[in-house]
Amino acid sequence: MIEFGWLIMIFVGILFVYLGIRFKMEPLLLIPIGFSAVLVNLPGSGIVSEDGIIYWIFHELISTEVVPCMIFLCLGALTDFGPLISNPKTFIIGATAQVGVVVAFFLAMLIGFSPAEAASIGIIGGADGPTTIYLATKLAPQILGATAVAAYTYMSLVPIIQPPVIMALTSKKERMIRMEKPREVKKSEKIIFPMVIAIVIGLVVPRTVPLIGLMMFGNLLRESGVTERLSKTSQNEFMNILTIFLGLGVGGKMVAGEFLTLQTIEIIALGVVAFMASTAGGVLMVKFMNLFLKKKINPVIGAAGVSAVPMAARVAQKIVSKEDRQNVILMHAMGPNVAGVIGTATIAGLFLQFFL
Numbered sequence: 001m002i003e004f005g006w007l008i009m010i011f012v013g014i015l016f017v018y019l020g021i022r023f024k025m026e027p028l029l030l031i032p033i034g035f036s037a038v039l040v041n042l043p044g045s046g047i048v049s050e051d052g053i054i055y056w057i058f059h060e061l062i063s064t065e066v067v068p069c070m071i072f073l074c075l076g077a078l079t080d081f082g083p084l085i086s087n088p089k090t091f092i093i094g095a096t097a098q099v100g101v102v103v104a105f106f107l108a109m110l111i112g113f114s115p116a117e118a119a120s121i122g123i124i125g126g127a128d129g130p131t132t133i134y135l136a137t138k139l140a141p142q143i144l145g146a147t148a149v150a151a152y153t154y155m156s157l158v159p160i161i162q163p164p165v166i167m168a169l170t171s172k173k174e175r176m177i178r179m180e181k182p183r184e185v186k187k188s189e190k191i192i193f194p195m196v197i198a199i200v201i202g203l204v205v206p207r208t209v210p211l212i213g214l215m216m217f218g219n220l221l222r223e224s225g226v227t228e229r230l231s232k233t234s235q236n237e238f239m240n241i242l243t244i245f246l247g248l249g250v251g252g253k254m255v256a257g258e259f260l261t262l263q264t265i266e267i268i269a270l271g272v273v274a275f276m277a278s279t280a281g282g283v284l285m286v287k288f289m290n291l292f293l294k295k296k297i298n299p300v301i302g303a304a305g306v307s308a309v310p311m312a313a314r315v316a317q318k319i320v321s322k323e324d325r326q327n328v329i330l331m332h333a334m335g336p337n338v339a340g341v342i343g344t345a346t347i348a349g350l351f352l353q354f355f356l
Contacts, residue, residue: 005256013037026156032247054252068130076218077234094339096285097305100125100278119351125274126344128307145253150271208349
């Protein structure tokens with residue numbers, strides 16, 4: 001039975017690698033995760049024993065929260081908050097897109113998970129891998145492997161999961177709505193923004209400071225104009241190193257004996273429900289807002305309210321382009337996309353304050 005389980009997980013790992021190479025489905029995530037899953041299921045390798053390299057990567061760098069928090073710093077350096085600053089309404093869209101987190105939380109409670117475990121499962125709906133790992137490490141380390149794998153798998157599968165939900169909730173006419181070009185944001189606004197967000201959210205939800213604080217610090221490096229070397233390092237070399245560690249560590253939790261359980265199946269199922277609900281929540285919020293707005297918003301950008309940056313925004317643009325090749329909504333979609341990152345991290349901080 002165990003040997004059969006190994007074969008299943010090796011096949012899953014190979015499938016991840018195939019999807020990453022053949023269809024270019026977030027290869028920076030799927031290829032390391034998939035290949036690591038193959039390695040850890042090779043009998044007798046010892047790679048996940050206490051003196052094994054994959055064990056060390058996970059327990060010393062990921063479960064200690066070093067990698068998740070540092071990735072937020074790098075994300076900040078990579079993120080242009082201009083679209084969000086130019087259209088503050090997208091804050092609302094990004095916040096509403098977190099509805100999947102709440103839905104999955106209560107569903108997990110209903111089927112028997114503890115509040116702490118349910119919170120760690122629900123946060124998958126934000127489609128934010130580092131936040132999922134950060135929260136599960138503190139609240140429910142016993143399900144960290146399953147939640148981490150689910151979060152990163154669904155992040156990678158954004159191009160498959162989101163389109164059916166978007167298409168079901170929008171009409172062709174809505175998908176063809178054109179939006180005005182976002183206003184140009186002043187440099188001073190971009191410098192002030194990360195400092196204000198870090199202070200305000202840090203005062204309201206202190207537990208989220210390690211994530212939001214480092215993300216805003218990374219963004220300040222980007223926008224200050226005097227720390228270009230640090231910004232470029234964070235965007236490139238440092239981020240690449242962290243991604244390698246993260247992929248190998250997360251894939252290392254896909255050992256057959258631990259992963260092939262009913263609880264893992266339940267977590268993965270709840271994760272996809274959360275992700276789809278978050279996508280739907282963002283789209284429906286835009287449709288609701290359009291009832292009161294003279295200048296309509298393309299509801300497809302609501303799906304970008306999940307935290308998968310910039311994947312969700314790209315999916316939104318691709319769907320709109322199929323209806324009208326001249327319609328460019330990518331920068332508009334980036335507003336709720338980055339707002340979703342802030343929203344997911346804030347909810348994670350609230351969960352920590354309630355259940356830790």
